[in-house]
Amino acid sequence: MTREVDLVIRGARVVSPDQIIEASVAIAGEHVVAVGHDDTMPPARAEMRADGLYLLPGAIDSHVHFRDPGYPNKETWKTGSAAAAMGGVTTVFEMPNTHPPTGTVEALRIKLKAAESSYCDFGIHGLLGDESIDQLEALLDAGVTSFKAFVGNTFGNLPAPTDGALLEGFEILAPLGIRTVVHAENSSILFRRQKRLQDASRIDAMAHLAARPAVAEIEAINRVLTLAEWTGARVHIAHHSAADSLYLLREFKRRGVDVTVETCPQYLLLNTDHMRKLGGVMRVNPPIREPRHNQPLWDALMDGTLDMIATDHAPHTPEEKTRESIWECDCGFPGVETQMPLMLTEVNRGRASLMDYVRWSSVAPARAWGLYGTKGVIAPGAHADIAVVDMARTGTLSQNKLQSISKISPWNGRAVQGYPLHTLLRGRFVMRDGKLVTDAAGWGRSIKGIQRMPAAKPRNMEHYSSAIVEAPEGIPANAKPLADAL
Structure with missing residues (x-):
């Protein structure tokens, strides 16, 4: 039996940088769990029609x-x-x-x-x-x-x-x-x-x-x-x-x-x-x-x-x-x-x-x-952060x-x-029908x-301040200047 989700947004156009597709979106908890044809959506506790609207x-x-x-x-x-x-x-x-x-x-x-x-x-x-x-x-x-x-x-x-x-x-x-x-x-x-x-x-x-x-x-x-x-x-x-x-x-x-x-x-x-x-x-x-x-x-x-x-x-x-x-x-x-x-x-x-x-x-x-x-995408596994736009x-x-x-x-x-009509943050409406959802404060x-940044690519580390305070190999850190040694 297909598990019931919290919300299905039906009949929208989902926008990515590469395409705009007619699709419905299923949300469970804080995440998107399905994007696809309306017939493929799981049963939901709530539904929203978005005919003619765009999901960004x-x-x-x-x-x-x-x-x-x-x-x-x-x-x-x-x-x-x-x-x-x-x-x-x-x-x-x-x-x-x-x-x-x-x-x-x-x-x-x-x-x-x-x-x-x-x-x-x-x-x-x-x-x-x-x-x-x-x-x-x-x-x-x-x-x-x-x-x-x-x-x-x-x-x-x-x-x-x-x-x-x-x-x-x-x-x-x-x-x-x-x-x-x-x-x-x-x-x-x-x-x-x-x-x-x-x-x-x-x-x-x-x-x-x-x-x-x-x-x-x-x-x-x-x-x-x-x-x-x-x-x-x-x-x-x-x-x-x-x-x-x-x-x-x-x-x-x-x-x-x-x-x-x-x-x-x-x-x-x-x-x-x-x-x-x-x-x-x-x-x-x-x-x-x-x-x-x-x-x-x-x-x-x-x-x-x-x-x-x-x-x-x-x-x-x-x-x-x-x-x-x-x-x-x-x-x-x-x-x-x-x-x-x-x-x-x-x-x-x-x-x-x-x-x-x-x-x-x-x-x-x-x-x-x-x-x-x-974030930044409407796809299964992503946070359900969505602007529903007219x-x-x-x-x-x-x-x-x-x-x-x-x-x-x-x-x-x-x-x-062109206006956002609804804003969802991690599956919860924080703005709905053009009005702030006041009990969402603190969500x-x-x-x-x-946050997962790509692998770092530092350069010239031998010249960093942290490196130059170390004495070069073979030279004592407390070596006296030549003038003092004469």
Whole structure:
């Protein structure tokens, strides 16, 4: 007798990067157990018709700021993860620039406690900086899944790691196969130019872009990927914004560097034409750039130079985003809830296929963070992380309806076509019929236990800091300098 399952979703179209098939999906507990013709589905305690709808693997957002602990007026784990659930996002990776920063085991434990209210599964990026180098392995043991290096300054004003610390951090993480996210802008350029603009009394929105030219991204990416190539470290370039630095990504990928790269909807769809109208609402790091950057970033997604879509969900209160001086407007805005309808709208316009979108939103991040097979796919044995999407549904994005505490968005009033109607996380509805399932708070859990990164490929280990502190064979560690011996 065939065993009864918990749920069968019938009559849908299941999307992978390679094909879209008409199929039904059976779910037992937290996992998919069958994908196939409706007649082959086992008996189920519950059924859902999905005729005309698409089943996408739940989106994986590699870059969110849930501000918890430290800034509950901006966001909490509960409100940020609720926004994720509403947006068809089932897994997020959260950034370390909270208060305290996630650079110690104690700070990590505070964050993990806050995350107990999460509606989605999560990874935690620990802080890679000069003060945390000796904590990296302890942080991994305590639950960190990956690291973040703020080479460019952003909210929280964490000091950029010195090049020496960045190199040593890569030396520690390369043999472990752990990936480090990098905010790749040159802080020295940014600080100096911002000071000159402030001294000149420039407080307009365009001054922010003037302070952070594309060359700051070009230089930082080149430096970071040079260190990654030397050490064999895995890196991930966050929020790639400029057309001008794409050539570096192509070259380092050609040379075999294990680098993955994200861009965000704001860099694909917004530009300075919008910033002239919205001002500080659009202040974000790196900045949203001139119109000439939009299409090359789309092209780079299509050809694989850019691997994935993330959001850099970075909420602030409306008052913090609308001050007179651009320098006093906090950087960032909410995005985890609006990403999917924005991108599905572009699919409907013919700029990409649904298969492309699944590759960018789910498959590529699952591979980058060692989750593919368990997440990033709708197949037997995988977690039942599913966004049920209506590609025909139309609407208008409204900042007042966001689950995020941050009720201010550059997407406010934007017409979209294509919405997630239901979101399942490990077989449980966390959003259903367009409404948050409030008793699912806390269903989310860390992905640390299922993360399986490929074998590490460290390089030049004889030159690592850990190697050079050892005396060469045959030379006593306490040997005196020649001058002292004479």
